Amino acid sequence: MPHRRTTFSRFIIEDQRRRGGSDTELTALLNDVQTACKFIATAVARGSLKQPYTPIGVETVAAPGVNVHGEMQKPLDLIANEIFLRNCEFGGQVCGMASEEMEEPYVIPAQFPRGRYLLVFDPLDGSSNLDVNVTVGTIFSILRAPEGVTEPTVEDFLQPGTQQVAAGFALYGPVDMIITTFGEGVHGFTLDREVGAYTLTHPNMRIPEKACEFAINASNERFWEPPVRRYVEECIEGKTGPRGQDFNMRWVASLVAEVYRILIRGGLFMYPRDTRPSCKPGRLRLLYEANPIAMVVEQAGGAASTGRQRILDIKPESLHQRVPLILGSKAEVERLDRYHAAYDRGEDLKFEAPLFGTRSVFITPVSATQD
Ligand SMILES: O=P(O)(O)OC[C@H]1O[C@](O)(COP(=O)(O)O)[C@@H](O)[C@@H]1O
Ligand SMILES: [Mg+2]
Ligand SMILES: [Mg+2]
The missing domain is CATH 3.40.190.80 (D-Maltodextrin-Binding Protein; domain 2)
Known part of the structure; x- marks a missing residue:
């Protein structure tokens, strides 16, 4: 049983060790995901206040329009999308990403190394709730790119959910959290803003059987x-x-x-x-x-x-x-x-x-x- 004060970063390393391996690419990717979630949590929490700073690489964000699903985008949908792209493209763990807010997959530009994972995400879920100050979040899924693929096409993303290596979601609400699974149980981490780290608060989450x-x-x-x-x-x-x-x-x-x-x-x-x-x-x-x-x-x-x-x-x-x-x-x-x-x-x-x-x-x- 992991120690309750374990941070997200430490947990993912120890979890892999426990399972007899160590995938440094996956560890680094999950770390980039949590960093992106912290940036988005901060941007969401500003509400109608002006954003005080621009996360690295998020200097230019397109004007909101209608996305591929025919839904009106909010500025934060696009900011969150940019934050995810910029935080997860440079490390060499992924070769492509797909998002609710982008019509086509994003292939990692040639200036960065390309890795063997695909990252799929809904950068801001529930964004119609933003103006009424109700909890929103980010949903993410990590897949392996098919063998030998470095420039993924749509087809490479069309894998059944059973192929997911890891998945989870962040909550931006009264409490900011990441809930995640790497295929063995579900663990919840609360963002400790004083420390600046997601900290394990909900190990081994189980859905109660009784429903009302x-x-x-x-x-x-x-x-x-x-x-x-x-x-x-x-x-x-x-x-x-x-x-x-x-x-x-x-x-x-x-x-x-x-x-x-x-x-x-x-x-x-x-x-x-x-x-x-x-x-x-x-x-x-x-x-x-x-x-x-x-x-x-x-x-x-x-x-x-x-x-x-x-x-x-x-x-x-x-x-x-x-x-x-x-x-x-x-x-x-x-x-x-x-x-x-x-x-x-x-x-x-x-x-x-x-x-x-x-x-x-x-x-x-x-x-x-x-x-
Ligand atoms: O507005 P409706 O039809 O009740 O739909 C609500 C559903 O739509 C969603 O907001 C879709 O997510 P997005 O905000 O990412 O488009 C879900 O989070 C939610 O379950
Ligand atoms: Mg959604
Ligand atoms: Mg969304």
Whole structure:
């Protein structure tokens, strides 16, 4: 058991030793990632105050526009993206990076040595929350570049989540943290601002098995598939329904904050497949949101699924592919998987009818409670 005052830098070295090896490239890369997260934490914490300094290499940041997903960027989305690129390109550990904010992969420029890793990231997750001062974060995933590749193309990044070497996310909230896994458990580090170091505060995090909270954007109810309607309706029925217990509902609109809550308190998060043509495969991005988060969740004893397939088994088809994402306490995710399977077999049709406006799970007409 590592000492509780272990810093992130020390932990990654000792963790590799414990596992009988030492990958100095990976150690250096993870160190660059944590440095980038510290810069972003500092930039986010300035809020509306003018940024007091510019992190090295981040002198020129493009003006915000609409990103490849059709979403309006915030200045901090681009600042965070630049911070990640500049902090992780020079050390010789990676040969390419891919980000939510860049249409194409970034190949490490010729002036720097190229390494054997690929770094994939969502530089600022939940950035629509910035102006209301709610927790945001950074999500990262580390993959091995295919043998012999030094100038990676899109194809080289299209690896299933099971191939991730390490993954995690930083939280920029009341407390700044990094939650990470290298494939053997999940560990949480709190940024000690007096020391300037992420310090191990949450070793071996485990998602509680018992769930009494679920999170979904209820404004999309009219687009949900029947298995999701069924799950939510049963939760809302509470003690008197088939679940025999009351549930609370949560929605932060910041994946990192939802996942951290689930790591601490258990529960379920869903951004499911829905029937909107624009959103059909799901809302969240496979490579830099779903995969790294799924690795963390599984390593903490939970599960992550589309409802029909384990997230980590999906073979990506494109860099910016979106997927349905259901994650959290294992038994809850398995329940959703069962509901999807039953529905796909043609059962559970009572949840088929559009509920919105007639029989919403949130506004149950009196007549519906009497039958
Ligand atoms: O605004 P919605 O539809 O509720 O979506 C919220 C989801 O979108 C995200 O904000 C997407 O992340 P970005 O801020 O990186 O685009 C998730 O963090 C969150 O789960
Ligand atoms: Mg995101
Ligand atoms: Mg983002």
